[in-house]
Amino acid sequence: MNRITRLILGVVLTGPLAAAPADVSADLAKFTRDGKVPALVAAAVLNGRIIATGATGVRKSGDKTAVTVGDKFHIGSCTKSMTGSLAAMLVADGKIKWSTTVEEIFPKMKIHEDFKKATLLQLCSNTGGVPGDMPPELWKKTVEDRDKSETSQRANLVRALLTSPPAYPPGSKNVYSNGGFTIAGAMLEKVGGMTYQELIRTRLFKPLKMDSAGFGATATSDKVDQPYGHILREGEPFPIPAGLDADNPPAITPAGRVHLSIVDFAKYANFHLGVADNPPLKADSLKFLHTIVPPSENYAVGWVVVQRPWAGGTALNHNGTNTMNFAVMWLAPDKKFAAVAACNIDSDLGSKACDDAVSFLIGKFLTSGN
Structure with missing residues (x-):
């Protein structure tokens, strides 16, 4: 749950008349390695609006039930922030x-x-x-x-x-x-x-209207009602049955057991960009959370702080896994832009798929001028 240095977002966050987000589902499909990554979701946010969302693949390998942007994905150590x-x-x-x-x-x-x-x-x-x-x-x-x-x-x-x-x-x-x-x-x-x-439901999820947010594995036993986590077995994605073995022990929830939809993941990223409506923290508190804590050279309070040209300077990121899912978020505070992605397998393939999705969103919606 600690691969921190990897490289989502676009539903309307404010205002009923804002344009609908772009659907990038077809673009994401090319990052799933022909089904080796069962499902991939991603989104991007700019200036307080979710400008792009996408979902591709299936909830469970071997089952045809497609994922949606409303499905819940485990975000592992992104919970730390x-x-x-x-x-x-x-x-x-x-x-x-x-x-x-x-x-x-x-x-x-x-x-x-x-x-x-x-x-x-x-x-x-x-x-x-x-x-x-x-x-x-x-x-x-x-x-x-x-x-x-x-x-x-x-x-x-x-x-x-x-x-x-x-x-x-x-x-x-x-x-x-x-x-x-x-x-x-x-x-x-x-x-x-x-x-x-x-505490976190009351103080964070509710104010940000992250209605999908919860804890632990997402699917119900004997149903394909949400994405299953997967591992690689003999080179193929193998779904982990819903239940206690589908996630880490609840004791470590503060370190990494939150799940949510990619839309709500985008809302959370938008909050840390400092442009959310009625935010539960003021700007000075957000700045403190994003400030490196010595003796670390790049870790703040639940965030990795690095310099990236595409971010115009400082970028914030974190990723997370429970060994069966993978998620990543990248924020460019000076650009008021963020990208998040998640998939339902943790392997080099899964993390690479999420990184590729985020890189695509950065290129399409931030650095290309589109």
Whole structure:
């Protein structure tokens, strides 16, 4: 869930009289590698409007049910920037500070001495001392806990992480970590007085009218009502049956378990461009989220920050996978443009398909002058 440096968008976001988005479905079809990528969706947004959307392929390999732009796709670690956004909202409310430590939030927990001063900002920027890979026995226990409530699962995982010594002194390195964002999510639950899912639905999804947004795998068991995740088996896409094995454990939801339609993915990108109607965060908070956190050279709060000519300077991006799906988002804040894409397989083929879709949208709607 950590391939961050890969290279969607166009439904009307504001105003009922704006032009309908361009349909790029036929253009996307050429990136699916003759069905090796079962489905691909993408969209682009410019100046507050979704200007292009497209969907091609099928929900499940071996089934003819076609995907639509309204179908829900898993976006993996793109969730991390959402957790950062939620943190910024609670900071703006005065419920927590970026400098708040895990010791302050969990005073009764027996936290390892070297972890006590890890802060919310560090945990939301991969500088909090949390290991990049979960210890195998801890991950196994987390998977086995999937029948418990999500908050209980997360509490057990957070306790196990924080009672162990950090992988490095907090604030001294940048190490990509699902565990760090999981701890941050638990901190937000504690001060927000709601579960993580309730908080993000209330504070982010509802204000942005992201009605399709939810959590975990998308399809219903024994139905082809939404896209299935796939893996490559003997060179062919193999659908993973709906159920517990179709996604990571709910404990790590703050790090990467959101699903949504490509249209709602575009709405979220538009929000971070700073041009959404009635945004749940002010411009100064968005700027903070997009600012690199030392000692990292390119990671902010759930965003990779790089320089790209097509973006006119600074570009923001992130990608995500649960090993069965892949998604990516690229934003050019100075151009008020963003492109997002998602597919229902994670492999070199899937990530390349998403990158190709985004590159196509950038070329067609931003750099070509069309």
